[in-house]
Amino acid sequence: MPANSHSASPIRFTTVPSSLGVVLVACSARGIGAVLLGDERVELEQELVRRFPNAVRSDDPEIAALARRVVDVIESPSHGDDLPLDLQGTAFQREVWEALRAIPAGTTATYAEIAERLGRPAAVRAVGQACGANNVAVLVPCHRVVRGDGSLSGYRWGVERKRALLQRERTERAR
DNA sequence: TATTCCTGTCCTG
């Protein structure tokens, strides 16, 4: 049991294919620290290492099982998730991400609504910033936040994926 | 329609 001093505990990751492209799942001892979406495996690995320099690839079955569960949530949003998360961010960012998790699948909220929910109605723009800083795609549903005029605005992993996720969740909710 | 300002955070010089 290596007692780690100030260098964070190792973060292990693996990648799996999905209908939305490659999914990279990384986790620490506390839980899932990152879920990245992209077109190419290498691209995602580079992005992860940029954010977590101490991340290492792992073929641990435990990680693989976790990754499979993440893909399940992606493919079938109504599946619900109780996966352990290890979110790192400022107090404000955590508040935002917490608020996002309260948005039911199949529905959306505006950046203004989130800001209001936090008691900071004027911090709308900061909310957008916090969403973009989120490392855990899908499980922290930043894709369910839209503009006041209904447009999808942006998405860190591509607006097309945002559109696909929302459409899928609406379909699941309808049945 | 075009500016301007607001808010929290990050990035860059």
Next chain:
DNA sequence: CAGGACAGGAATA
């Protein structure tokens, strides 16, 4: 440390 850039939005002209 200062200034600019953002996945927004309301107010003003």
